[in-house]
Every structure is written in structure tokens, then in C-alpha cells.
Amino acid sequence: MKRRYTAAAAMMMVMGLCASASAAFDENLNSYTLDSMIVEADAVKNKFGDTITEQSYYRTGGDVKVITREEIEKRHYTDLTEAIKRIPGVTFQNPGYRGGEYGYQFYNNGVSINGDTRVIILVDGRRVDNAASTRVGSGTKSGSKSTGVNLDQVTNMENVDKIEVIKGPGASVYGSDATGGVINIITRKGGDQNVGTIDLSTGSWHKHKYAVSYSGSAGDDNSWHYFISANRDMSGDTGYKDGIVGSNGSLGGSKWKEDGVNFRLDKDFNDKQSLKVWYNFKQGKDGYPIAVPNMKYWNQKDWNDIIFKATVGQLDENNKLKFEYQQKSDRDPADTKYEYGGKDAAGKDIYYKLDADGNKIKNYPTLSGDAKNPGYHNLYALDGQVYGSFSKFKNNDWDVQYTFDKENGMESFIRVYDQNHRYAHRDKYKWYVKGSGAGAAYDALFPNGATNEELSKWISENLAPFPDGDQQKVKEWLEKTGGAAQEPTSWHEEKNRGVQLQYAKTVGVNDIIASVTYDRAKNYSKRYDTLGNLTTSYVERKSVLGYIQDKIHLSDKWDITPALRYAKYSAFETTNDKGTTQGKGDTHLLTPVFNTQYMFDDTSSMYFGWTKVFRPLKQGDYTSVDGVFKTPLDDEKGDAWTFGVRKDLSDKTSVAVHYDWTRMSNAIATLPVQLNGEIKNTAVNAKEDKKSFNLTVDHQFDEHFTLSASYSHMKDKWMAKNGWVLDPSWGYKNPADINTAINSLRPQNHYSLNLSYENGKLYTGLLTNWYTGCSDYAFTNNRFLVLDWNMNYEINKDLTAYVIVSNLTNEAYETSYNSWNGVGSSAMPGRCWMVGMKYTF
Template sequence: MNFDKKYGAAAAMVMLLSFVSTSYAAFDENLQGYTLDTILVEADATKDKFGNTITEQSYYRTGGDVKVITREEIEKRHYTDLTEAIKRIPGVTFQNPGYRGGEYGYEFYNNGVSINGDTRVIILVDGRRVDNAASTRISSRSTSGSKSTGVNLDQVTNMANVEKIEVIKGPGASVYGADALGGVINIITRKGGNDNVGSIDLATGSWDKHKYALSYSGSAGNDKSWHYFISANRDMSGDTKYKDGYTGTTGTLGGSKWKEDGVNLRIDKDFNEKQSLKIWYNFKQGKDGYPIATPSLRYWNQDDWQRIIFNAAIGQLDENNKLVGGKLSGDAKNPGYHNLYALDGAAYGSFSRFKNNDWDITYTFDKENGMESFVRIYDQNHRYAHRDKYKWNLATADDYKTLFPNGATNEQLQQWISENLAPFPGGDKDILKEWVAKTGGAASEPTSWREEKNRGIQLQYAKSVGVNDIIASITYDKAKNFSKSISNKDNSVTTSHVDRKTIRGYIQDKIHINDKWDITPAIRYSKYSSFETTNAAGRTQGKGDTHEITPVINTQYMFDDTSSMYLGWTRVFRPLRQGDYTTNDGVFKTPLLDEKGDAWTLGIRKDISDKTSLAVHYDWTKMSNAIATLPIWDDSKDEFSNTAVNAKEDKKSFNITADHRFDDHVMLSASYSHMKDEWKAKNGWILDPNWGYQNSSDINVAINSLRPQNHYSLNLSYENRKLYTGLLTNWYTGCSDYAFTNNRFLVLDWNLNYEITKDMTAYVVVTNLTNEAYETSYNSWNGVGSSAMPSRCVMVGMQYKF
């Protein structure tokens, strides 16, 4: 089925849903009323005249496809983390195969998020970027792995601290950065209200998963001008279970247990209607196992284990068990290869640690027409460490050849393997413990770690002048990435660090042409300094000095009280990372250039009736300088060679959403999303016409085959006095057999919320209700199904408010 036909079918499906009846349906769930800066917003005031949901940050936007998850929805659906909350939003996918940890610098072993197929997503807290310009947190290079800004979404803050989550698709809010090509996820924190209230939330469920959360907020002073919010939480889990896509059986992901703690504090002082002070502190830390991959259960047996580990650690045997070939690595050469990673997690207990200490002080000195003028200073201190330990063998290939120069009997081979190679982790546990003990024991505390420090100051001034709402801001940011290790000789700590300074300037003018039409031109300046490295040898200045001016224009128009549209264009600029300068620039030794391009967005909203709403969003990105690893003809080798180059990228995405309220109790939201990428070589280079999936571990290169082609979603909710229940259906189709265990996946999540008394609520949350076997990502080295998502998980909890 071609691209246009898919759009037509999806549009017909959603239009049919739209016309079945009449009701008012907001584009965001639970907008009956919510809090906006301690002010209770009534249902009829939650949206502006164009249909945009109003939030503390909405004055930056002019149109765009924006979804808002409110505090009310978070509490009714009992989301345990940020990725769980945003997965109901059309076009948003994430990689989270059942464990929380990850190895620093490796995207595929960390949680990742994409919007409309693009991982270039900016994460914000209260409108402030939380990435570090010198970080190598999630892949140090743009040429492979994720192109994200290096933020693990689930490690930003705990859910008790979240008032709302804005998800902005595409670069529609350009104030946040010219590199927000995929979109923006803005976490708006909670501010204490006028009344003193507290909450205790306890839950337990599958896999010894537990949740403990406490929060208290309120106001102080005779005029109640002081507001405070404090929360503390602990979340923990035993080893996750997963459903294998090939065998249909459920397995345990050994070594995936985790425990995370968090504390948040926010103090606000309202001096008057226009001036206020905010002091915010965020602490979060965790010790998380990371088993790297979910074992393939079709190879999870004693015989296959011995085949896999012998081929990987020793070499290849002939029919007489004579060593005749070298080692075999990777799933393609050695099927089930990634099962060996079970030694890291299940046997040796490999793990990662992180600790975040963040603070932010903002003084708002003026408020006008919904806009704020403020000065903000902030500081981020993040520490990451991991310990990956494993031991495959005690003997070598030479030892085997010396003992069996002409081959061995099957009995001799089995005996040699049992004495010299790691035992099967799914077998005798005592034998496995004995192996771990004689090879040095389990993973100990890390002796090296990374510390990312980020300090900055931001000044924003906003003013209404006639029909013009003008916002100007400038931010200075100094990022450092420390690498530290403990010496084995004298326990001294050696350290080196990389610095990068950033200046971002921005000015926007939202022009109210008339009551129906706004147009917002903006211009942004971004300046990145060179990467500067300081170590024992001294200070060296590397590459990276770059700057760019990026214009933006957005507009929205209201046809009548029931329909509106938006249109936008932005110039894209994404600077190279440090790793792009320190690695080989390809077989042609051609220096890589910063990513640049143009992005257009177009959307239409329509209230079909007072009960049914329809929204269509389309964006088109043409990158003239996107970075990719592509097979290019190499004259020196007379063959095609994979190399990192600046290529052309043509990306299109399409979302259509219909919201329908049947009555006062039942609401349905239906959506369809489709993304398509085309990559082309530039500068006269010849791209291999037969290229299919080389370097397919880079999801940004072979993206059309390495992610589901189509995403359908149905979100059904029912509310009647004390009872609230919701069912989320995600249906992924068009999945390539090359990258997935099936070409379609149907995943259901369900929750039930019942108010026992005014202050006590009981709830049940079930994720993956039908225990579907599915994946959202693929890695060619580890093979198909190596990132299986968690199986059914049931959580039962109680929330008490006091």
C-alpha cells in the first residue's frame, strides 16, 4: 500500500468515527478543569480561541500539534514514569525493554524516545533545557545510535513532581532550540496551592514492583503569598518478565531489578500579581541493573548455549570437533549471540548508578498578557557510573588446540566446555554461583564515573505593544563533562573534563493581526564554543566552534468558532558532537558539517459538532546536511564502503486525531500516525543502489524498516462519580520482518480508579493487558527480538489524601 493510500484509509476511518455522533471533545484528556499557577481554570477556559490548550508555557507557541497531559490524568491513570505517560500520544514511541539502567554512552542500552520517528527531541523542565552540551550520556556521536540531546527521560524527575507534560511535535516552539527537530517534551513542575494538602500513594504488583510516594503542599503567611510543594518517592522492581516473539513463551530478564529514590522541593513567593520568586530543587538517584538484551528463548537451552559461547569465545569446529575457524560474533554469524549477555546481568549483577542534583531560581519581575519577564539561574550536577562484569572462558583457543589437535569426541568436548567455559545461566544455579566465585565474584562498585555539570543564566523580557506580544531572551550556559577514575595503585582520583559554552538568543513577536489571525515571526541565534579538554597533560582546544542564525515563522488562523489552522516554517541547526570530531570522518576523510535543513508544519482543527473534534497534522523536513552512515562508492577499494557523511534527508510525518464524547461519562480518542524517510548521498557520491540494511543499528538511517510504519491508537475512558477507568490501545503495523518478530503488534493498557471515600482512592493498573510479545526497536548486532518489551504487569495501589 503506498503512502497516499494509507493516508486516505486512515482519514476515512477517523472521519467515520467523527460523524457517528455529536459531542464536545477536547484534544487533551481530563480538561474539565485544572490548576494554572495556583489558579483553578474552569473547563471553558482551558483552551484559547484557536483550540490550543493553555498552560504556563503556552505563550511561546503559535499553533502546532501540542498534547498536554494534566495532573488530573496522571493521578487517574497512575502513570509511574514519564515514558508511560507520553506513550498514549500519537506519533510518540520509546525504547524501554523492561529495565531502567544503561551503559553510559550507548543509546541502545538506555531509554530513548522519538516523536514522529525522529530522536532529535528536546527535554525541558519549566521551559528550561536540561541537556548538557558536553555530554556523551547517550551516544557520543551523531553518526550512529540516537541523535537525541542525551537525556534519559525517566531520570529527569519523579512523577509526583509533575503538574503537566507538554508534548510539542516538530519545531513548533522554536524558543526551545533550533535542534528540536523531532519535537519538545516540556515537564511543568507542581506549585503549592492555597490549601495545605498531603498525599500518600502506595502500590505493589508484578515482579516485586513497589511504589512509595509522599507529597505535601500548601501556603504560608497571612496573605498566603508563600507557596510550597515537597515530595519524596521510592520506586523499585525485581527482575522484569518479557514475552518472546518467536516462541510465545514468557521469560525472566535476569539482572533487570532496580531501585530509584527522589526528593523535590519548590518554594514560591508571590509578591504581587506581576512579581514572584521560584526556588526549585530536584534530587533523584538510582541503582539499576542492566542486562543489555532480552535473551532469545528459542536458543535458551544447554546445547545452544554451549554452541554460542564456544563459537564466541574459542572458535569454529568441524564435524570432528577440530578447531578450524575463528570466533563468531554478532547475531547474524552466531545466532543467539546476545544470550551471552545474561552473564552480565543475571550472573554477575552488572548495574549502573546515577545521581541528579538540580536547582533553579527564577525571579519574575513582570507579567503581561500571559507572558513573563524573568531572570533565572540554574545548576545541574549529574553523576553516572556503571559496572559491567562478565567472564566467558578460563581457557583459550590455543589451549583447546594443544589438548585436541586432531579433534575431540563429543564427551571430551562436553567435559572441556564444562571446565573452561561459563555455564548456562538458565541451568544449575549452584554451578553458576561457583563459576562467578572462581572468576572474581559479582560486579563491585564502579571505579570510574562521569560527572556532568551545567550552569547557566537566562534573562527574558516580554512586552505587549499594541497588537504585538514581544518576547526576547538570552541564555548563557557553561557545560562540563568530567571523566574520573580511581587508581589501583594508591586510590587517588585522576580526572579530565571537557568544556563547552553556549549562548542562545531569541526574539519573537506574536502579532495579533485581527481577532482571527496571529502571525509570529522569530529569529534565533545559537553560538557553541569549541570543545576544550583539560587533563593531566594540560588544556587543549578541540573543534566545535560554530554559530548560526535561524529564522522562524508560525501563524494560525481561525475560520470560525469551530475550526482553525496553523502553518509554520523553521530553519534547523544542530551542531556536531564531540565524538564526531574525534572519530574517523569516513573513508573519504571528509570533515562532517553541522546538521542543517528546513522544516514545515501544517495543521487543521475542526469541531465537527459540540461533541466531536478532528485534528490533522503534517510536517515535512528537508535536511541538506543530515549526518548518516551510508554505503558510498570508494574508488580506492573498488567497492561500496560504509562511511559517515553529510547526506540529504527528506522526512515526512502525518498525524490525524479524532476526539468524541458520547455523553457525560464516555470519551473516545482515535489517532493514526505515519512517518517516512528518504536518504540521498550528496556531492556527487554514488549510493549503493542495492543497499538495504547495512549499519542498520542506526535507526536514523534505515528508519523506515527499523520502526513500525503505521501507528493506530484508541484511548477510551469512562467516568461516573467515584469510578474512572481507561483503556489504551496501541496497534503497530507495517513492521519489517528483518527487524521485528512480527509485522504487527496490538498492545493494551488498562486502569481502574475508584474513590472509596473523599480522601481514599483504590486503583489497579495493568500494562500489556493481553501479554503481547512486541518490540519497539532493533539492533543488528544483537538481532531481532533482543529488545523485547515487558510482558503483562499488574499494579494494585491505594492513595490517601490528608
């Protein structure tokens, strides 16, 4: 241990770091592993108050939070989302169950930092998104701002050593499109001692977790290091609390099972040269019922009413089916085959269209979408609960890195990587036994209407039964309509391979880093046709990303870091059985970056950063124009600034203020609008002015109690380029401009309180998240309070017992809104507990 202390101290001196009086801002920083060496006590911070990691040399200032392995072990986070959500300013938007997808496309699943969804996900400093992916931005209506990566599918928690969350442009080496920030997952490296762990837990909703890991070193000089882990996580249907009526429900069909295996092998040739081989495998099968049932309408009577309106049509007071007519102004003047039908309720003339024989052409309009047919999204229970619709994914990732030099903590290396991700789904549901023509069938049988008993009987015999009703009828319906969802016959495969070369050198007071990355991304679409033949097509995009930065140490108290980043993206190429087609998308830009940080004294420092933003459009954004606002989209461009101050008020109290401002000259705003009775997504080029503010206070009461409190506020102002405003007929409240839609879809304020207690073998923590300023247009309440609690107890040096309770008070809340499904359709999980044991050998 003494040798480790000496090595760690020597490394810190070489890096030019000095001790900080406080280890505030990040939890459990008493000690952690840094490249196989143990970093102790106040050496985990540099002189500016930044937490040190293997890749902290990329950063200059910025608001950076680091989740260490020690915190992961004590808090027993089950996935990356659960760990990262404790970071102030980080918000996840998802539908409340594990899968989080609607087939291949994201479905209300994303992460934002200070309100910005332009977030980059990394593993050991390497981007894991795919430039040809259509998971986000498959069409103009979708836009392209989301990261395109589902965090919980990246890797398992056993493989994670640290998680860096970088807010704003403080580390623009990772991309000129990372305006929101960066989430960097740093993987585990084997230590000197051979250590194995077995972690087993179980809890609510038949949730189970099984994890095993083994790590150590080999060779006469312990220069070989290895780490291997495997896990299985699974759960039954998720429980939730309905935010409208306040009752508890179960999200049928949301069960999931995911497996993972990770392997990392390191060879330390000497102090400056090393080799890393990393492999990641993860796969899962996740149910996706799309939306939680609305408990207000979750009964047999309302089910019959909703499914009839959605499948057959609307009835009058005699249960006679209505059919469509047209207003006088809607008729085609060249077509005279109409019959006058009197006046409607508003006193307007109505006409029925006639066929060639003079008969009325009957069209039976159905009602879809929650606004027109309240409780409509209850029908999604057929997809998940009855038919077992699901999504599947499988990841196989390789990363080989040879480091040929290290200087002042910086690495010079060459890296080769290969990512293979497969996504498949099967969505099945049946509303009407015969498949189509429900309106004509009902009208033929009851042309003059039906009694309530006749109506009920017809629904029972022809339409899908209530999923929580007579289970024998549900079983019979399932058999009658072909059974549950089977294995997929089509899928997407995303592949990207690349090479990165980085060279770092210290010249006097200059720490210079230059890198270039070549990435070749492909997105395959594969399908079996009706004859069983496999058809394949793919889209390809190549990119070259170059970067050079110079961290200049002007004095012991002041660093400035100018940088230039070059991004070149090729046009999209589509290849199928007809050959290769050159598409749009060829684009490139050189973007400048500037960051600085200054230390006033041993207790206070500040930072400032600016970067030019460039975010290229995805393939679907070039294809066409949307039907609502007809304009092609352009690459997103703008500027991002960040500023912050840190101050140690005492040896036990620290405070930090972070402010960022993103001003986009061209951004993409995506709006769900109501047009002619239909919900449509439309994307427009707009100007964006986003500002956010974070305040963090850390206090250590004594050697046992530690408190971290924070406040985050964020707000976007969107401005149409040509003075475009929302049409009042699209159904928005106070539709003065585009801000009405954007800012109502998330809480305005986020308060967080993180209290931990540690005494010998006992560790316990309580995380409080309070969200306010939620619009009742999108949420069931304008504020909600969510508590998460855990306790960890060391029975002996090898055995630990723990308990985790999420949503301790069983709060009803949502983190996202969908205009088609309505308020409360994305309810988050209710109270969930897990108990477990971890054994070390």
C-alpha cells in the first residue's frame, strides 16, 4: 500500500497538480483507482477543484461531475440512467419501463443536460453513436437533436469504473455538436490483486439481478491486467401510479430480460507504453406496451366505447353508425354528385357524396388520438399485455488501443474499434377479428341502429376484449387472431468501424494534443420476404474528425486552451439490389474552441468556455419536406458559452455556480401539431436561445454526514426565422409563438438534495429530486417529489448486504409527454424495492 501511495503522489506531481482543501462536488472521493493506481484523499482534485480522471487532460474548466466506482458500490446503481440521474441538470425523458423503444425508433427516450438534448455518449473517450443511424431523425418530422444512443443499452454497471458528466462545451475534443455536454463511461481495469465478486438481488415486480466479476494481474511483474464480468437483469411487468386518478396500476407486457459480458485486457510494457483490448457484449428482449393505461377509463364499459370509436366509428343516440359528410366549402366544384343533407349543429350546409348510381358513399370516420377519443392509448395494452410485442437488441463492440507515449498525464495512441449493433422488434395487435371493414359490417347488420344489448353483444363477438376482463375470452381472442408476436422477420444492423490517432506533447508551458479519427458507419435494413429470401440494403456515411488543442499554463494559477476542430461528413450512399445511389449530406466545417480557468487562491477558481457549434443533419432530414411547414432543413449551427465559479467557504462547505448560454443561428425545432383533426410532427429551422443555471452547495456536517444540494433552471427561447407563429387551430393554449410548445414539455426547475451517512460498516443515502414549473398541458401535476433511498452494510470483509428503494413515497409523475397519447400516458415506475447480497472472494 505504501508503494501505491508513493506512485500516486509521484504521478500527481508529474501532472502538475496540487492538493485541494476540499473534495466537494462529487460523492465518495476518499479514494479510487486511476489507471491501476490508487488515488487517495485530496489528490483526487486538481488545484482548480476539478476531479481527476484518466481523461481529465481533455478538459479545461467546466462543470464536471464524476461518479466513482466506490459510489456505484455503495449506492448499488442497477443501470447507467439510475446513476446519472442524481447529477444536477441531467434529465431523462422516457416512458417509464425498461425497453424505452417503439421498435427500432426511439419512443420518448432521451437524455438532456441543462435542457439540451445534444449530448454525446462515450466509452473510454470514444463516441458510440452511429453517423448513419436512423433511430433518431428518420424523417424530417423527427429532427436530429437527440443523441441516438440508449444509455441503458451501452454496457452493464459491472463494467463501469467511473462516469464523467461534462456540462456544456468544456471538452469540445469530443465534438462540436456536444453543446449540451458529454457523458463519458470509463471502463474497469484489473488491479494488482486477484479479486472476484458475486452480486445477487431480488425485489418488486419479480426483478432479479445476477452479476459476477473477476479481475487481477498476471506475469512475473504483474504487467498483465484483466477484468471480466457477466450479468443478467430481468423484471416482470412494471408497476406505476396513475397521476390522474391516483390509483396503482401494472403496465402489462413491460417485462424484460437483458444479459451482458465484458472483457478488458491491459498490458503495461513500461510507464509510457501499454496495450488495451476491450470487448463488450450486451443483448436484451424488452416488452414495449408503448403507454400506460389511463386508469380513469380502464374498465369494460369504457374499453368497449373506446375500441368501437377507434375501429368502427361514431354512433348517434340510437346506436346507428354515422357516416362522413362534407361542408359546402369542402366540395369539389367540378363534382356535382352530392346530395344536400340539411344543416349541421353549427348551422352550416352539409352534403353527402354520391356514387355513379346515385347512392350515398358511406365513409365511417373513426376517432384516434387521446384528444379525440379519451383513453385511446389504453388500446396499446393489446400490443404489450395480450400479444406480447417486444423489441430486441444485441451489441458486439471491440476496441483495441496501443498507447505509445505518456507525458504529463496525456496519452499518445492509436485506436481501432468495431461496433456492431442489431435492433429488431415485433409489434402485433388486432382490434377487429376480420381485419377490416368493421364499419360496413356493423352498418349492414344494424342499418337503423341497435339496442344496447345488441351493441354489447356485437362488440363482444367482433372486437378485441378488455385485457383485464374475462381472461378466457382474452385467450380465445389471442388464438383466434393468430397467437402472440413471433420472432422478427426484419431488423436493422448498425455497424461502424474506425481508427483514431492521437499525439500529445509538452513543449514548455504548452500541453498540445492533436488527433484525427476516420469512421465508416453503415446502417443495414434486412428483411425476409414472403418467399423466405433475405433482402438487404444499407446506408453508408463516412466521417473524418480532426482536433488540435493547446493547454497553455500561463502561470500556476491560469490555464487557457484554444482549439480547432474539423468535421467532414460524406454524403449518404444507399446500396440495394439496384446498385448504389449517391444522396445528400456532404458537409464540413472548421470550428474554433476556447476554454480557460483561473485560480484566485487555494479556495476559489473560475472557468469560461466558448465553442462554435456544428451538428450535421441525419439522413432522414434531407429526404423531403414535411407537410405542415414546407422547408428543407439545414445543419444546426450556433455558439455556446459556459461560465462558472467555485468557492470553498470552509474546509467543510463548498459552493459552485454554473451558467451556460447556447445561441443557435440555425436549430431544429420539432412540434407535434394538430392539423385537420390529425396529430402531425413537423420540424422547422428556427433560432434558439437557451440559457441554464446551476447552483450546487456541498457540506460535510461531520465525519459521518455529507450533504449536497443543488438548483437547476433552464429555459429555451425559440424564434422562427421568418416570423412564423403557431396556427391557433393547431390546438395549443396561448399559441403566441413556438415557445408555447417547447417549454411546456419539461419542468422549469429542478431541486436536488443528496444526503449520505457513513459510519464504519454502515452506509446509507437519500436522494431527493423535486421538479416544479411543470405545465398542466403536458403533466398530471405542476410539481412532483421523488425520493430514492439505499442502505449498504458490511457483514464482514467479504460479504455486504444492501437494500434499495426507488420512488420511496410512490409518487405519480412523468418525465415526458406525447401529444397523441395524452397527459399521463408515460407514467414513471411506482415504488420499487430491491434487496441483495454481494460476496467478494
